[in-house]
Amino acid sequence: MEKRNIGAIALAVAFVLQLNPLAASARSEAPWVARHGVPKLAQTPDGKIATNDGDQMPEIKYELGKQPLKEHPGGASNEATARNFPISKGLAGVSMFLKPGGLREMHWHANAAEWAYVVKGHCRITVIDPEGHHEIKDFGPGDVWYFPRGHGHSIQGLGDEECHFILVFDSGYFSEFSTFSVSDWLAQTPPEVLSKNFGLPASTFAGFPKKEVYISQGPVPAPLPLDPVPGSENPPPLTHKFSLGGKAPVTTPGGSFNVVDQRQFPISTTMTGAILKMKPYAMRLLHWHPNADEWQYYIKGRARMTVFGSQGRSITREFGPGDVGYVPMGCGHYLETVGDEECEVLAVFNSGNYEEITLTEWLAKTPERLLETNLSVSPKIIEAIRKGQMLFSLPQPPANK
Numbered sequence: 001m002e003k004r005n006i007g008a009i010a011l012a013v014a015f016v017l018q019l020n021p022l023a024a025s026a027r028s029e030a031p032w033v034a035r036h037g038v039p040k041l042a043q044t045p046d047g048k049i050a051t052n053d054g055d056q057m058p059e060i061k062y063e064l065g066k067q068p069l070k071e072h073p074g075g076a077s078n079e080a081t082a083r084n085f086p087i088s089k090g091l092a093g094v095s096m097f098l099k100p101g102g103l104r105e106m107h108w109h110a111n112a113a114e115w116a117y118v119v120k121g122h123c124r125i126t127v128i129d130p131e132g133h134h135e136i137k138d139f140g141p142g143d144v145w146y147f148p149r150g151h152g153h154s155i156q157g158l159g160d161e162e163c164h165f166i167l168v169f170d171s172g173y174f175s176e177f178s179t180f181s182v183s184d185w186l187a188q189t190p191p192e193v194l195s196k197n198f199g200l201p202a203s204t205f206a207g208f209p210k211k212e213v214y215i216s217q218g219p220v221p222a223p224l225p226l227d228p229v230p231g232s233e234n235p236p237p238l239t240h241k242f243s244l245g246g247k248a249p250v251t252t253p254g255g256s257f258n259v260v261d262q263r264q265f266p267i268s269t270t271m272t273g274a275i276l277k278m279k280p281y282a283m284r285l286l287h288w289h290p291n292a293d294e295w296q297y298y299i300k301g302r303a304r305m306t307v308f309g310s311q312g313r314s315i316t317r318e319f320g321p322g323d324v325g326y327v328p329m330g331c332g333h334y335l336e337t338v339g340d341e342e343c344e345v346l347a348v349f350n351s352g353n354y355e356e357i358t359l360t361e362w363l364a365k366t367p368e369r370l371l372e373t374n375l376s377v378s379p380k381i382i383e384a385i386r387k388g389q390m391l392f393s394l395p396q397p398p399a400n401k
């Protein structure tokens with residue numbers, strides 16, 4: 001009884017807050033304000049912006065592909081983190097290229113799990129978990145890996161072409177203070193300490209790197225044995241590899257959607273990823289994610305995304321290959337293909353369970369009388385909008401084409 005009353009009071013308070021315009025300033029919990037601090041006014045000279053009332057919206061686009069690459073002997077990378085892309089507090093990403101034999105050195109991340117998608121080429125990962133299980137696996141285009149926070153790992157280019165992959169972390173601050181490289185640690189540690197640690201003379205360590213290696217160039221490693229020597233492996237109970245390209249997507253006339261979360265890939269308890277392919281003139285329908293931020297990397301084609309930020313605000317940006325987009329948790333959004341080419345987008349979420357609510361579905365499941373009262377339109381219109389598509393719109397060219 002007591003509990004019910006408290007519930008009723010809470011509901012009434014929530015109701016009053018929603019209806020009272022004076023409460024709007026007190027109700028400043030636009031998702032990124034609550035989670036990410038005060039938003040910055042979105043400004044790019046060439047980008048399209050559509051804020052309906054001039055209120056502030058944070059920038060949702062970062063041109064990662066146009067940023068200078070940090071070059072190393074065996075490869076190169078650049079990154080989108082909370083430092084250069086302020087909205088991106090919940091997730092951050094790295095675009096990395098490894099030459100054949102190029103080695104992203106042994107390292108771990110203290111504050112983030114790592115989820116990755118191979119765009120092009122081949123590479124090999126090694127990983128160790130706290131129980132001493134280790135896994136060595138080869139990856140090609142469409143493959144995904146997931147390293148739980150703190151698990152040690154390395155990545156090396158294979159084959160005869162450069163390997164390109166996108167790394168996504170479930171913290172916008174993964175990079176600056178929290179990536180721990182083996183060479184950096186060894187360089188920091190006095191030779192006398194290394195001598196004690198390894199039981200070898202201090203002179204053994206004279207030739208070790210003097211600073212962090214990050215990416216080094218070596219020979220292409222030999223193919224993995226088809227039949228490993230019995231006892232030579234100690235694989236983890238849950239594999240770090242998933243072949244997203246090998247999974248059948250949900251396909252509609254307007255596009256396809258292929259998602260992998262921990263239901264298919266049990267080790268990935270904190271992250272989910274998906275490949276969206278949108279046909280020309282199609283649209284990814286109005287929806288939101290109740291449980292996660294969305295980090296996007298545009299692989300092919302062009303699209304326009306609009307993010308709805310509550311309180312009369314929205315922002316629109318156009319994205320092309322190499323661009324990164326970000327949708328804070330709970331913000332409504334949709335994507336429209338631009339041009340005649342199919343658009344392919346990698347979308348990664350900071351939750352192990354994929355969740356979305358699509359506006360069309362909500363309308364379709366809501367009583368017609370309620371919709372008439374809510375939207376003040378005729379029953380005929382209500383009936384029509386309830387029959388909308390799910391996931392993607394039909395790929396319909398505009399009438400003048």
Ligand code: MN
Nearest residue numbers: 107109114153
């Ligand atoms: Mn890593």
Ligand code: MN
Nearest residue numbers: 287289294333
């Ligand atoms: Mn989405």
